Amino acid sequence: MTDPLTDSAGVPPSDTPKRSDARRNQAAILAAAGRVFARSGVNAPVREVAAEAGVGMGTLYRHFPTRADLVVALYRHQVEECAEAALALLEQAESPFAALLAWVHQFVDFLGTKHGLGAVWQGDDAGFSALHQLFLDRLVPALAELFAAARASGELVADVRPYELLRAVGDLVAWAPDDPDYDVRRTVTLLVTGLRHELPTPRPPAPDPTSPPR
Amino acid sequence: MTDPLTDSAGVPPSDTPKRSDARRNQAAILAAAGRVFARSGVNAPVREVAAEAGVGMGTLYRHFPTRADLVVALYRHQVEECAEAALALLEQAESPFAALLAWVHQFVDFLGTKHGLGAVWQGDDAGFSALHQLFLDRLVPALAELFAAARASGELVADVRPYELLRAVGDLVAWAPDDPDYDVRRTVTLLVTGLRHELPTPRPPAPDPTSPPR
DNA sequence: TCCTCAATAGGAACAACGCTCCGCTTCTCG
DNA sequence: CGAGAAGCGGAGCGTTGTTCCTATTGAGGA
Numbered sequence: 001m002t003d004p005l006t007d008s009a010g011v012p013p014s015d016t017p018k019r020s021d022a023r024r025n026q027a028a029i030l031a032a033a034g035r036v037f038a039r040s041g042v043n044a045p046v047r048e049v050a051a052e053a054g055v056g057m058g059t060l061y062r063h064f065p066t067r068a069d070l071v072v073a074l075y076r077h078q079v080e081e082c083a084e085a086a087l088a089l090l091e092q093a094e095s096p097f098a099a100l101l102a103w104v105h106q107f108v109d110f111l112g113t114k115h116g117l118g119a120v121w122q123g124d125d126a127g128f129s130a131l132h133q134l135f136l137d138r139l140v141p142a143l144a145e146l147f148a149a150a151r152a153s154g155e156l157v158a159d160v161r162p163y164e165l166l167r168a169v170g171d172l173v174a175w176a177p178d179d180p181d182y183d184v185r186r187t188v189t190l191l192v193t194g195l196r197h198e199l200p201t202p203r204p205p206a207p208d209p210t211s212p213p214r
Numbered sequence: 215m216t217d218p219l220t221d222s223a224g225v226p227p228s229d230t231p232k233r234s235d236a237r238r239n240q241a242a243i244l245a246a247a248g249r250v251f252a253r254s255g256v257n258a259p260v261r262e263v264a265a266e267a268g269v270g271m272g273t274l275y276r277h278f279p280t281r282a283d284l285v286v287a288l289y290r291h292q293v294e295e296c297a298e299a300a301l302a303l304l305e306q307a308e309s310p311f312a313a314l315l316a317w318v319h320q321f322v323d324f325l326g327t328k329h330g331l332g333a334v335w336q337g338d339d340a341g342f343s344a345l346h347q348l349f350l351d352r353l354v355p356a357l358a359e360l361f362a363a364a365r366a367s368g369e370l371v372a373d374v375r376p377y378e379l380l381r382a383v384g385d386l387v388a389w390a391p392d393d394p395d396y397d398v399r400r401t402v403t404l405l406v407t408g409l410r411h412e413l414p415t416p417r418p419p420a421p422d423p424t425s426p427p428r
Numbered sequence: 429t430c431c432t433c434a435a436t437a438g439g440a441a442c443a444a445c446g447c448t449c450c451g452c453t454t455c456t457c458g
Numbered sequence: 459c460g461a462g463a464a465g466c467g468g469a470g471c472g473t474t475g476t477t478c479c480t481a482t483t484g485a486g487g488a
Contacts, residue, residue, distance in 0.1 A: 018464085019456075019463095019464060020455070020456090021454070021455065022464075022465060025466080045444075046445080046446065046447085047446090056467030057446090057468065058449080058450090058465090058467055058468070059465075062466085067446095158407070160400070163395065163396070164396060164401060167396055167401075168386060168401040168404075168405075171385055172386065179381075181377065182378060182381055183378075186378065186413065187378060187381075187405075189413055189414060190382075190408040190413060191408055193414065194403075194405055194407035194411075195408075196411065197410065197411075199404060199407065200403060232436090233435065233484055234485090235435095235484065236484095239436085239437080259473080259475085260476090261474075264439095269438075270437060270438030271439065271440095271476080271477090272436085272437065272438055272477085272478080273436075273439095275475095275476070281475095
């Protein structure tokens with residue numbers, strides 16, 4: 001896995017006519033964030049990151065207005081890799097569905113290593129857009145590719161959209177910390193397995209509140 | 215559904231030789247919490263609850279040391295009801311599996327109405343035990359009943375434990391806010407559908423623990 | 429009825445955190 | 459080399475969780 005600390009600063013040199021010290025600080029912050037997040041989770045106090053980087057709060061906030069911005073910058077590469085892996089898996093795996101399952105598990109592994117990433121991924125409130133958007137832009141298309149292939153091979157039957165699955169897996173993994181009695185991978189497998197069937201009636205018990213169907 | 219605000223105070227009168235004002239305050243806090251939680255979610259500031267109840271911080275903390283304690287006291291009845299519904303559904307539904315699906319959806323509805331309950335349900339940290347334990351004690355056995363029936367009828371094949379499913383559903387619902395593009399009920403249905411199949415190889419592509427992607 | 433005291437109430441105060449604001453510093457370019 | 463602007467740092471504000479200590483009050487006994 002590419003190390004975001006060394007090749008850090010997801011900033012293309014071209015669109016950055018910034019001052020040298022600014023660039024230096026941005027890199028320092030990213031490096032520090034990598035260490036702090038790995039040590040204390042992505043919810044570590046912002047102050048801690050600033051301190052570790054040896055910069056002031058203002059500096060940190062100028063470069064990364066929200067925590068999600070920081071996380072996005074750090075993990076962008078990995079998301080890219082994850083997306084690109086889809087095609088490779090399609091060729092390697094013995095069937096499109098197997099590739100799908102494998103890819104999803106790879107995604108689980110990715111999310112799983114960053115404890116607490118889930119909080120950002122699902123986006124409590126504001127930071128929402130940043131990371132969520134990145135995931136959507138890159139990962140949904142990748143998964144769509146796998147879906148199409150698996151559907152063509154007849155293994156995927158359920159009328160489920162890639163986004164739905166991705167989101168579900170994200171939610172599932174978001175909170176799967178250190179419970180020895182619970183293995184998310186199994187659950188995810190179960191979920192993917194469900195794709196082989198047609199979904200039962202859209203609204204099973206349908207209590208019908210105020211919301212119109214569809 | 216019984217209203218925890220009116221029949222509030224999940225305190226049996228017998229084991230409560232407390233002072234009258236203590237009882238009164240406890241009830242006031244519960245009532246206030248019901249209103250505040252409904253209005254601002256279960257993560258509403260503790261102060262707000264105290265203010266709404268017209269008591270001091272100390273009083274609130276004496277009665278409910280953690281936020282989870284408060285939530286548990288408030289929703290205990292509903293959890294009980296949910297658990298008891300299992301048997302009824304088993305008789306009504308056309309098949310054990312249908313009952314299982316229906317029950318899970320009922321559970322989803324229950325969790326769904328309390329926005330933010332998920333945060334407490336999954337237990338970020340300390341408050342963990344309280345609510346989580348309540349759910350486990352009451353709901354897992356109920357679900358186990360349904361599992362046994364569905365397994366006997368041959369509809370449930372996957373080697374999955376009730377706890378796993380319950381937990382998965384909980385995680386799924388925990389963060390299903392107001393996204394018009396995503397309906398948890400569908401995902402949950404998908405998950406339950408997966409139960410009809412045998413789970414694929416226990417560890418699909420997980421050979422190497424050190425390098426996640428690749 | 430009144431007294432006493434332990435249980436209880438109340439809320440000020442502390443700590444941790446997110447975020448903003450503004451005077452000072454340092455780079456860059458002519 | 460000098461001036462202007464870009465960037466920096468951290469004090470400080472608002473919010474929330476949690477604790478602590480003192481004043482209050484209910485309830486049983488004289």
